[in-house]
Structure formats: C-alpha cells, structure tokens
Amino acid sequence: MTFIQNAWYVAAQSRDVSAQTPLARWVIDQPLVLFRDGKGAPFALADTCPHRMAPLSMGVLSDGCIQCPYHGLRFDSAGACINNPHGDGRIPDRAKVRSYPAVEKYGVIWVWMGAADSADPAVVPHFPFMDDSEFYVAMGEMVIDGNYQLENDNILDLSHIEFVHPMFSSPAVSAGVVSHEIDGEIVWSRRDIHNDEHPPQFIREVFHVPEGPVDRWLYVSWQAPSYLSLEAGGMAVGAAREQAMTSMQVHWFTPETHQRTRYYYGNSLPKFVGPEGQAIVNSSCAALRPPFEFEDKPLVEAQQMRIGDRNLLHENPIVLNIDAAGMAARRLIQLRLEQEAQSLGDAQI
C-alpha cells in the first residue's frame, strides 16, 4: 500500500506551531518537524538529522532555524545545514534535510508531500467558509487507530447516521433520499430529508424552524486524498431554499501511517451573525466531538482490527447502494496512485 504524494496534507493546526517549540508530526509514514520563523511563516522539515538520525523536533529553535539536540548541527528553514559547530566547521555536502513546502490557510498548516517543485499553493483545497477573516471558525482534532480511507467512507456514507448516531436521527431521516454524484475529481454524497415532522430539537434551533415540518439536508463533498466538507441545512417545508440556514463543517483526515489517522474537524458561522458567533461555533464544535469519539471512532477502529494490514476491497465485501460515493472516492484515490506510479516509472526511464 502507498499514499498519494502529490497532495497538500494538513500537518497541524496553526495554533500548535510556533517559533519557540518544534512540533513533531507524522504524515503519510514520514516524520516531520514543524515550526515558524521569526516572522511567523510556517516550515516543515524531515524530522531526522542526517548525521545520527536524532529527531530534530527534540532540538532547539532560534531565528527560524532548528538545532539538532544531539550534536548541534543547525538547519535553516529550507533544510540546509548552516552550522557545524565541530572541527573546522566545514559543512558536508549531504548535510541537509528534506524541506516540505508548507502553507498556512484555514487555521491549519498544509504540507506538500510530493516533489517540492511541483507544489502549488493555489491547489490547496478551497474551504472559504473556514477563512477566519470572514467567518467565526472552530476546530478540533483526534487520533484514530484506523486507515484514513475508512474515515472517507464514514463521512461519505450518510446512511450510517441512523445506526451510529441515533441522537441525530428520526424516522424521516431513514426515509431521506440518498444520492451521489461524481463531478470531475469531486465526489458528492447527499441526503435530502423531506417533511420531517419530528426532527431532533437541536435541528429546530440550529436552522431556526421553531415549529412545523422541516425540510433538511446533508451534502458532503470529497476530494482526494481525504478532504471533505459537509453542509447541513434546514428550513420550514415550502420555504425558499435560498433563505435557508446552513451550517458548514470540514472533515480532514491526515494519514499518519497506514493504520493511524489524525482527524481534524471544524465548523464555522459567517461573521455577520454578530459577535456571539465565536461562542456558538466553539460550542457546536465541542458538541461534535462526543459522537465522533464515542460512536464513529470505536467502529472505525474495530473495522481496522478486522482488516489489519489487508485492503478492505480485496476482502470481497458486499457492496450496497449507500457505498456508491465511498467507492467512487476509493476509485479516484486508486487512479491517482496509479498515475503517480506511472509518472515515477516514466521519470526513471
């Protein structure tokens, strides 16, 4: 098994990366050290000193450079060794560590895991509603002992709600129409719930429909390798769609290893809702955690225990209509992996 290389992955939340304390993180089986320079720009380097393999993240940061904890080799933010405190101070040619292009956007640090010269910040996925200049934004994270594709499946499959999250469900949810659509490299998964006469109380509150039947929907969009957004909307039956309240979430899954994933989840409200907006998104974000942690996570981890180091699809599972979106995502990932293997082969000829 392998991972898509040519992609921006979320390596950490912005708030956890500083110019004072290096942060160690794994992304697609590679150890990284994250830090900022004096101006606050984020950087990501391979977290292994080329001298004796000590983790640079155990070292000392100063002036946007990191010093190996063991023998003091100092590396600048581009990964070049700029000081050898020993002997004649000559710096060996190979004294450098891989530098990963890093971009800060939407409250997180994105790192490019492919060849550095192919990194294009313009292709960081677009989640404009996570832009904190225009939105109140909140975010949480969690480590899952499971493969990231199980998490893609989980969010793209809107049918599991009534079984895994009964609190969010109602008879009308079960009757909701599930559909999916493949739009180029985007996979959409949608659940439209019409005429819900007994929605959970929080639905009435979030979408401002104090009484009467409700039309509501969940629209998920996915793009490779594992970036999803979820729009939840609701309105009185018969109201105009364009005036409905909607709530936006992100679900970003960073593979740390084949069997471990760091899950970033977030939500937002437009700033025009007024200054109480930040408290509301904070509270909503906190409310998301218990179902993710106590309902989804144990299931995904139990799946992983069963699957082990095998590939779910090689186990010949039965496929239901609700898997369509997830299967489409898996196919797009597979296609990207084959393209990368192909171009690697071409490059080696």
Added chain:
Amino acid sequence: MTFIQNAWYVAAQSRDVSAQTPLARWVIDQPLVLFRDGKGAPFALADTCPHRMAPLSMGVLSDGCIQCPYHGLRFDSAGACINNPHGDGRIPDRAKVRSYPAVEKYGVIWVWMGAADSADPAVVPHFPFMDDSEFYVAMGEMVIDGNYQLENDNILDLSHIEFVHPMFSSPAVSAGVVSHEIDGEIVWSRRDIHNDEHPPQFIREVFHVPEGPVDRWLYVSWQAPSYLSLEAGGMAVGAAREQAMTSMQVHWFTPETHQRTRYYYGNSLPKFVGPEGQAIVNSSCAALRPPFEFEDKPLVEAQQMRIGDRNLLHENPIVLNIDAAGMAARRLIQLRLEQEAQSLGDAQI
C-alpha cells in the same frame, strides 16, 4: 500451525450468553458473536459483517436477530441477512455470515467449527457429572497467554503437582505410581498414591477419612482437542473402592489463537449430598483458582514466551516417562490434523 476444525469447542459459559447483549469471543482464530433467541436457544455467528467488516457483536440484538452497528444490516440466527434498510432494500446474495452450530450442555455453549452439515450434537463430549439436573455444578474461567496444548500437557502430567502445587503434595504423592493408557481416542493419565500417612488436611476432609493412612488417586481422561476430566478420590487404606468418595473436575481449553487459550474449569457434587452441595462446589471451585492462576498460569505463559511461534516438539525437547500421556495426546491431535488435511485434499480433487 492449524487447529482441529471438526470438533465442538466451548465458546462461553451459558450464563454469559443472552438475548439482550451479544458476546464477542474468539475460537481457533475466528471471531464469533454469541447470543440467544427469544426462546433462549443459543447461536454463534461469524463476528464480521460482510459489508464493511464491522463486528456484529457491537450491534443490537432483537428477536433473535443481530443488527450491524454500522449500517443496520440485520442477520437472523442462521446468519442470513433479512433486512437491508437502504435503497430498494434488496438483499445481496452474499449478504450472509457463517453460522456455527451451537449446542448448550453442561453449563456452556459448544460450537462446531467444522462444516455445519457434519455437526452432530451427539458427539459433544460426555461429562455427565456436569449435568446440573443431577449435580450441583460450579465453573470458573481464565485467559492464558499460551497455546492450548501446553495446557493439555499440564493436566495430563500429574507429576508436576509436587513441584508446582506443593500445598497439594506430600511424600506419598511423590512415591505415587504414574501410569497412562490409550483407549481409542481417549488418553488416560493416572496417579495412584498408596498409604499416604500425612496427606494435606483438606484431603481428609474432602474424602471423609478423619484419621489413619489414606489411599488416594488422580485419574485424568483427555480427548481431542482439549477436553479433560479429573477424578480425585480417597479412602482409608483397605476400604472398599466402590464406597470411596470421589470429586470430579473438568478442564476445558478453548484455543482463542495459537498463543491464547480460554480455560474453563469446573467441578460438581451429586445432588443426593443435600442442599448444602451448591455452596460446597462453589467454594471448591473458588479454591481451585489460586493454584491455577498463580502456580500453573505463570509457568505455561513462561513456556510460551520461550516457544514463541515455534512448535515445542520441533525444539527437540528431552522426553521423560511423565510425558507419555501428553505425548499421546499430541500424537492424536496431529493425527486428527492430518486426517482433516487429507479429507480437505480429497474434497478438492
């Protein structure tokens, strides 16, 4: 390494299997879910949903059917999917899980791990003294981090008592005559202790010999894969054997994996001893646990640590006369494994 398939294995104690809460157990490297229907009949299914490999044991039981925790596929007690709550509700042909024949007897649920059509409840091993309609019965269980054959060896070897369980020993025990016998598919291991002038005090109490020298004996019978009974008896020297008191135990070892075994131990008294019998067997059963847990278990687990994933007999161990019964059992297991491999080969031709 492999396991005998065509055998009834103890999967759980009856008291742990209900119509309300599914029970997850491993038997010969296979995950099972155990439950009962509304009439109390026990069932065992493969504990992996064929859709996404979620463990069914995390799901919900109702009306003797189990619903997958993830997407609500519902399986009846025969393992057939009887409800797909999604889309048009069509049930895919392969939407079934393996059902293991299950029989309740002697206070436990026996599951047949071979082909279902070869399951014969009449060949559940006979332990009439564990029948609670005629006996007061008590049972305990314990998980051992060791291969089940090390446990077979342990019980079939009655010589270890004086070294591992000094409390049960005396000089006459060491002088006792060890013998074994192979009677078809049964292996007997016997230790006859004559004229024990200083038996442990509990021996006098259990066998009602308040004073004077004692003749006592331990007779173990084994049958594949790992079902043993142990008769302990004692009487005044010269008394009539047929009037001696005896105490019966079972030792049943269920391989969970190659290196983990679930150990069920039990004992009984005939109901004619009167209503205090239940309390006596309960107390005797509780008294068995400390030597099993604190004397045998650490040794078996230490053997397993040394053996790892190798086969003890391939390590060329020295063999003593006391190993005769255990070696006979190992040979019978090996023979059964070869027969099963042979008939599997025949079936494939």
Added chain:
Amino acid sequence: MTFIQNAWYVAAQSRDVSAQTPLARWVIDQPLVLFRDGKGAPFALADTCPHRMAPLSMGVLSDGCIQCPYHGLRFDSAGACINNPHGDGRIPDRAKVRSYPAVEKYGVIWVWMGAADSADPAVVPHFPFMDDSEFYVAMGEMVIDGNYQLENDNILDLSHIEFVHPMFSSPAVSAGVVSHEIDGEIVWSRRDIHNDEHPPQFIREVFHVPEGPVDRWLYVSWQAPSYLSLEAGGMAVGAAREQAMTSMQVHWFTPETHQRTRYYYGNSLPKFVGPEGQAIVNSSCAALRPPFEFEDKPLVEAQQMRIGDRNLLHENPIVLNIDAAGMAARRLIQLRLEQEAQSLGDAQI
C-alpha cells in the same frame, strides 16, 4: 545482525546474584539464569529447561544446584542434570543446559558467550580502578531501549556534552580540542580543554581548583564489544599534570537484544582519600544518573525508533570529525564479527 560471541559480557552486578534467589538476565539475545553456589562462586546457565522450556530462573536453588520449577529436574552449576525425580530416575543423555563460564571481578559477574573452552579469565578487560580492595567503588545500572552501538557512539563522542548536557559545559569546552587514536584494539577519544576561566562550580570542587583558570580533560578508552572507561581530570593552568586530580568512570553496555541494552556505570576513588571516600563515590554515582537517564537515554531511544531493525551505517548518514572514534569502534566490531564468521566457517569445513 549478530553479536560478538567470544567476549566477556557483564551479566549482572555482584550484589544481585545470590545462592538463594536465581536471577534471570538476557545477554546477546540469550536468556541466562545467574546464581551462586554455597561458597559464593557465581554461575550462569541457559535459562531454559531442555525438557519443557520452562525458565529455570523460576525454580528453586539449593546447594548450588537449580531445580526446574515445573517438573523438578535438577541441574548442577555445570548445567548437568543430576536428578530426575520421576520414574526410574534415569537421566536422559541430553538432559543438560549450556553453562556459560562466569567470573566475578570489579563488582560484576562477567560471562563468556563463546565456546566454553576458549574462555580465558585473563582477558576480562582491565579496570583496576574498579577493584574494591584498593578503591571505593559505586555502580548503577539502567535499561536502554536501544542498540548497544548507539551507546558506544555516545560515550566515544565527547562533543555531545555541550548540546546534551549543558550543565557540564562552558564556552571553553566548546573550544576544547577533540582527538582520537587507535591503539591496537583500543580506541581512545580525548577532549582537552585549556584555560577554562568559567568552569561549572562542581569542576572546581572535584578537581580542587578553587579559583583561577583551569585546564581539564576527558579521556575515553573503548574496547570491544562495549567496555569504556572515562578519565576526567582538572588542574590549575600551569600545574604539573602528574599532580592533577582525576576521576575515573566505567561505562559498560551489555546488549540484551538488538534493541535493548543494560547500561552499567560506575566510578571510584582511591582508598587513600580516607574513609569518607565511599560516601563521595556513592554521591557522585548518584549524580551521574540524571543526565544519563534524562538527557542521553531519550536521545538514544529516539535514534533507535528511527533506525528500527536497520543498521545505522547502511542508512548512509553523514559523518563528522567527531564520529571518528565511534566509527573506529564500529569498524573493530565489524572486524571481530567477520573473524568469528570466518572461523565458524572454517570449523564447519
């Protein structure tokens, strides 16, 4: 990977080996049991009974013999079975365990891991300053989750002090001259620090230089596989070297497995310093532990995490001048391994 066999390894501190309680230890991937006979002589046997692989170290010691905990086979200090308490008591020919030559010296038990007939106590490495008839000696030990060669590297590289142990450093230390020398099978690593005007206060106390600039030095000698001594000295600039105070340490690393090492560290003072000498060496030895445990150990274990089951040198690390001594030691180890493989090949022809 393999280990040098023809070497004396430290198996335990003398104080931990007794005639009452067997001690289990691993040396170069082999389990040993250590004990003494009634006269106090130390012995080392393979810690696996040849009958059923039970660890002899769980058994009972008496009269310098060890009895298997499981079935009572009794082995003398040469590893010969001298009692089979079963059946006719005949002792099978193969009922013996490997005996490892053991020598007690310098407060530890040395065991020879090569062929017993090649064991020569005269080649136990010489550390005369650890002889407690002439010196006050103290010793501590610690288990490191890392390969022993990483520890060799650590001590042979005197440059890491200023980065890993800032408490022991000063600007003059950084300016100190590092050198190394290969003297047959001994590797020397030296750091000479001239004219240190601001040494740490404890340097002034240890070396009795209450004021003024100090000349000081650290001289490490290594021999295969992992025996190091360290001389630390200091004196007023311009004083006579032969009158300088020096402090001696040992660093002995016993590979338990490829990824686990038992670290013995010790120090001494000549008895002529007077009766308070023992308290001083005890206190110095205790003071060594925190930097070893909280500064070196986490780094070595982090290196090991990165290296896993690979060989550091096969990872193509960059090499600095400060690695010269460590690399020389690694080459000498490699040479010894090749010689042993060669003579093993010769023996098999």
